[in-house]
Amino acid sequence: MSYFSVRHVSKSYDQNPALVNFSLELNKGDFLSIVGASGSGKSTLLRIMAGLEIQDEGEVHLDGELILNPKHKLVSGYDEIKLIHQDYHLFPNSSVEENIARPLLHYEREYAKSRVENLLNLLGLKAFRDRYPRQLSGGQQQKVAIAKALSVEPELLLLDEPFSSLDTIQTHQLIFELKELFQELGTTVIFVTHDLDDALRLTDNLLILQKGKTVQQGTSQELCEHPMSKYVAQLFSPINLIPDRFNSYIRPSNVKLRTKGPLLGHVVDTRYLVHFNSLQVRLKNGGEIWEVDDPLRKFKIGDRVYLQFDEDKVMVLKK
Ligand SMILES: Nc1ncnc2c1ncn2[C@@H]1O[C@H](COP(=O)(O)OP(=O)(O)OP(=O)(O)O)[C@@H](O)[C@H]1O
Numbered sequence: 363m364s365y366f367s368v369r370h371v372s373k374s375y376d377q378n379p380a381l382v383n384f385s386l387e388l389n390k391g392d393f394l395s396i397v398g399a400s401g402s403g404k405s406t407l408l409r410i411m412a413g414l415e416i417q418d419e420g421e422v423h424l425d426g427e428l429i430l431n432p433k434h435k436l437v438s439g440y441d442e443i444k445l446i447h448q449d450y451h452l453f454p455n456s457s458v459e460e461n462i463a464r465p466l467l468h469y470e471r472e473y474a475k476s477r478v479e480n481l482l483n484l485l486g487l488k489a490f491r492d493r494y495p496r497q498l499s500g501g502q503q504q505k506v507a508i509a510k511a512l513s514v515e516p517e518l519l520l521l522d523e524p525f526s527s528l529d530t531i532q533t534h535q536l537i538f539e540l541k542e543l544f545q546e547l548g549t550t551v552i553f554v555t556h557d558l559d560d561a562l563r564l565t566d567n568l569l570i571l572q573k574g575k576t577v578q579q580g581t582s583q584e585l586c587e588h589p590m591s592k593y594v595a596q597l598f599s600p601i602n603l604i605p606d607r608f609n610s611y612i613r614p615s616n617v618k619l620r621t622k623g624p625l626l627g628h629v630v631d632t633r634y635l636v637h638f639n640s641l642q643v644r645l646k647n648g649g650e651i652w653e654v655d656d657p658l659r660k661f662k663i664g665d666r667v668y669l670q671f672d673e674d675k676v677m678v679l680k681k
Pocket residue numbers: 375376379380398399400401402403404405406407556
């Protein structure tokens with residue numbers, strides 16, 4: 363049995379399935395991102411993993427130990443498994459230092475002191491140790507919540523959309539810091555998000571959840587280059603349907619703009635994006651609109667373009 367395993371877990375609320383026969387195996391120190399739309403079952407899954415929710419079927423094991431849910435355990439949850447939410451859950455009348463030290467109340471004093479010092483250092487919170495949560499930015503509060511969760515050295519850290527109340531710059535900064543921190547600590551981490559971009563920045567190891575089921579699991583490159591469904595393909599970028607072919611698609615970045623070629627179209631719109639212009643091209647045959655990257659920012663509305671692509675970039679996708 364692997365270090366952390368979720369086997370055939372199902373859960374319904376009032377007959378509505380939230381998780382359907384979900385299974386997952388992780389090794390110690392693995393870092394997995396679970397990506398799914400709102401309502402796909404992410405939070406339910408994390409709560410079941412943490413022993414905080416009663417599943418209808420299936421089992422969760424951590425390091426060989428069966429994780430008991432609240433039906434079978436008087437005090438629900440485990441010290442070894444920490445779940446961090448988007449809304450921090452800090453004690454408002456305790457300082458940063460006191461918040462981080464709180465879970466260590468029953469530990470030896472010297473150990474607790476050095477652990478708190480270590481975490482304040484690791485997360486760059488030393489200058490804020492005496493502040494109260496309301497005196498911190500969202501990103502700093504989230505770091506305190508993470509330090510608090512890490513204080514008892516959990517075996518498994520579950521992050522439930524931890525960046526949703528932060529802006530993009532704060533999020534990128536925190537992702538950068540957390541990546542280093544988790545690598546250093548070797549903690550097993552599961553991060554859930556609706557935002558593929560955040561997941562890609564944090565880890566290469568992805569699982570895509572749709573309507574409570576795993577639709578695909580693999581590295582970011584595998585999923586981007588060989589998606590098994592339209593849903594997975596579209597998480598990475600828009601896709602263009604190739605005329606007169608069965609379920610065959612091409613990504614905007616894999617379309618080449620030429621002065622001659624098999625597919626003729628007209629540019630009907632252009633958008634300035636950071637690394638390229640994004641063109642909307644109406645195909646002559648069939649009137650379908652394609653999205654195409656123009657890295658040289660050469661084309662403008664009304665231009666005639668020929669579109670070409672390599673066969674090995676074509677994706678045949680099920681719905
Ligand atoms: N306590 C509950 N009672 C009834 N239905 C629930 C409950 N919790 C979740 N659900 C339903 O289960 C499904 C999965 O919800 P869940 O919160 O796990 O999804 P999610 O992917 O985390 O969504 P979000 O990203 O919006 O938080 C949804 O249809 C939701 O409405």
